[in-house]
Amino acid sequence: MILSHKHRYIFLHCRKTAGSSISVSLARDLGPDDLQLSGLKETHQAGIAYTRRVMREALQLHDRAGAKRIEDRLHLSGMLGSERRAERARKLIHRRYKDILGDYPYHARASAIADAFPTEWREYRKFCVVRNPWDKVISDYHWRTRDTDQPPSFEQFVKAIRDGDRLGGIVPGEPDNWPLYTIDDQFAVDDVIRFEDMQVQLNAVLSDLGVAWDGWLPRAKKRKTDASGQQKNAAVYTAELADIVGQLFQREAEAFGYSEPAKLSEQ
Known part of the structure; x- marks a missing residue:
């Protein structure tokens, strides 16, 4: 502020x-x-x-x-x-x-x-x-796990936001x-x-x-990348995870017409 x-x-x-x-x-x-x-x-x-x-x-x-x-x-x-x-x-x-x-x-x-x-x-x-909330969550995941030797998976991160689990401080206190x-x-x-x-x-x-x-x-x-220049920790949406994020940030998504990723993992 x-x-x-x-x-x-x-x-x-x-x-x-x-x-x-x-x-x-x-x-x-x-x-x-x-x-x-x-x-x-x-x-x-x-x-x-x-x-x-x-x-x-x-x-x-x-x-x-x-x-x-x-x-x-x-x-x-x-x-x-x-x-x-x-x-x-x-x-x-x-x-x-x-x-x-x-x-x-x-x-x-x-x-x-x-x-x-x-x-x-x-x-x-x-x-x-x-x-866009779906982009924001990915950005947040990379930032919050940047210094973590054994970071939670993206799935764990998203579900922790939903469940109110801070994961020892990795999940922000007010993600919305x-x-x-x-x-x-x-x-x-x-x-x-x-x-x-x-x-x-x-x-x-x-x-x-x-x-x-x-x-x-x-x-x-700045985000950390590996030797190939890729993000340190993978963050890929499945249909389930995309739906969770859509529910968590529904008000913002609807207010600005944001939509979930077009491509989703089949895992």
């Missing part, structure tokens, strides 16, 4: 829709009082500084013990290096906003943002990106993007950009906002 007072917009970060890449790109033109919660690690890696607000609010955790607060200040001073400074700021700002926006402040729900920032929610332009841009099942944003036409539609929104965007979208999160 990004809340920009400079350009009067709220970017709602839906999962696996290039949200981190968009956040890094937008971070280049944020004002000092703008709040960025998405893509902070990738923003630092791109050599872009956090906003003054992020750094200031990272220290506003009054429930921390005195020794811990001294340690926070030591990290944020930069005396231990820029990497540790950025990492500590990211952790602290996320912890601070968990109490305000829920367990995943970078993927905050529309209702939580509306409650936390009612004036900005009413007056600023709000936009997000959506993606629908609550991130709707309130009471109604669209709560001004612009819903399709992942499939993201460059054109995002450029149109940002142009209306007066943001001079050059179209740069870094590959913020």
Whole structure:
């Protein structure tokens, strides 16, 4: 999530829709009082500084013990290096906003943002990106198992989402993007950009906002491949798995006319 007072917009970060890449790109033109919660690690890696607000609010955790607060200040001073400074700021700002926006402040729900920032929610332009759920689940599977030596199969991953099984943290806590841009099942944003036409539609929104965007979208999160260049773990839909995903994300699929893959495995 990004809340920009400079350009009067709220970017709602839906999962696996290039949200981190968009956040890094937008971070280049944020004002000092703008709040960025998405893509902070990738923003630092791109050599872009956090906003003054992020750094200031990272220290506003009054429930921390005195020794811990001294340690926070030591990290944020930069005396231990820029990497540790950025990492500590990211952790602290996320912890601070968990109490305000829920367990995943970078993927905050529309209702939580509306409650936390009612004036900005009413007056600023709000936009997000959506993606075909079947493609999103495959992307999520590759990302969530990228560092796992013995990853679950794609079938296990899909069925774990259905069953509410986190698989030790591999399955995301909130896999459905629908609550991130709707309130009471109604669209709560001004612009819903399709992942499939993201460059054109995002450029149109940002142009209306007066943001001079050059179209740069870094590959913020890279997938691992094997020696042949293929994805590390196979993800193939059977009819059963495609049907499970269709049921899990039915509201989003129907709202945007998304359909299941044309080719399904016969296994």
